[in-house]
Amino acid sequence: MALMEKPLQNEQGQGADCPKETVIRARDLDLVFQTNDGPVHALKDVTLDIDRGDFVSFIGPSGCGKTTFLRVIAALEEPTGGEIMVNDLTPDEARRLRAYGYVFQAAGLYPWRTIAGNVKLPLEIIGFTREEQEERVKKVLELVDLEGFERKYPWQLSGGMQQRASIARALAFDAEILLMDEPFGALDEIVRDHLNEQLLKLWERTNKTICFVTHSIPEAVYLSTHIVVMSPRPGRIHEVIQNPLPRERPLEIRDTPEFLEVAHRVREGLKAGHGYDG
């Protein structure tokens, strides 16, 4: 893989050496949606700290508030109670400073823009100079292994490539926090493995803070430093599992007893929280 050119060993254990810096701090977060069928308690008493450089997975059955929590972090949803700070700012202030790169489940590329054009979109809006736009597009497309596809339109690319382009788009403006809502949910397993591997390397390289929603236990265990197990009705955090696996993770690690042990703990957590229907 192109992303493997640099050896990454020296970045291992970095979390232990550096002082922890909390990027996202949620305290007793509550969110109730008023719907026609009455109130829906999407989040209840959610308390969580996410440190810089963490890779945090959110896992739980449908409707347990994973998407809602991500949207609260991104200031796309207003909590009805509790408090949340991002870089010691409110989510909305952080949004205005473009602290987030958001990757939705559907790649959501604009069909009327080429791949380069799509990646350029946030850069145009933020107001980068033309040269800088070109430079950044080139850099992030390399990062997601899409060099050579600049002039293609989204429909000319496979689903996995489209999703990589949407990740490049989220990376283009150097947001520190990457929010990813089931980005690989619609892809088949082989493509998904490949993208997981790439995402992990990308995270190592860029050292971003990543919040990643998933339905898949192996995906959560393979990717994350922390796994947040959530349970529904009302949506709340059941358990936060610290992942003991080393930072460097070849795909084969998924067959090791250590990996299976973590996966087992996640499964037990899901069961205890509320039957896992994924």
Added chain:
Amino acid sequence: MTGDWMREKVLPVLTVVAAIFALWYGAAIWMNSSWTLAQAERAGKTLTFTEIVKDTMSQSRPKLPAPHQIAAEIWKSTVQKKITSKRSLIFHGWITLRATLAGFALGTAIGILMAIAIVYSRTMELSLMPWAVISQTIPIVALAPMIVVVLPKIGIEGRLIPKAIISAYLCYFPVLVGMVKGLRAPHREQLDLMKTYNASGLQSFLKLRLPSSVPYLFTSLKIGIAAALVGAIVGELPTGAVRGLGARILIGDQFGNPMQIWAALTCAAILAGLLIMIVGLLQRITLKRMGMAE
């Protein structure tokens, strides 16, 4: 490749065209034969079937002219007349086309602006939309004479502007409906994405809503241009008009000249077809340039 194209595109169309011509000739024989038979009876003659058929195709004032008679009439009043002549269908066609294009431009502009207002303001939606719908329930033939009569009274000279207004009146509605749908086409995640970039309202409009609406706009424009042509012709029907395809139809009727009516009608149909084709072509080119069509 070309064989397939012939089989799948050209052949069905030709079949339909042939069927229409056959029906038309049949109807012409049937409708015009009563006159032929009446004439023969008065002259005390009996006619063979062939003679009847022949006569029904060559009357000077048939109830329904046969296609070749209309073609001959069109030939006579286009190629064989100077363009500036009052008897040239090209002259009259141009008069109608001018009003159509003016009305189309006006109607499209109004439709797009109203759609933007409606999409961006709930108040506008509540106050404009019902009126827009009501406006389309008023028969244009009732409204057209009023517009033609009233406008000169407020100092607007000539026929072009009243006709363009009638055209615009018919044309703006499909554009409005299509544009509202198009501007609302971006779904929540696309709008949220703009929000995470902290995009301004104008940026979201220019970079997301407007491009999203283009396919919808073109679909509406095809309906709109045809409606604009209808409006222009209707605007030429109220008494007093002497120029334009609508006036030709009316005058042909008043003077009992079916050839003239049918020639004008056919020209109007051809014009409509050409206009829709041009918009369709613009649509193909635009969408292709935008990467939204192969």
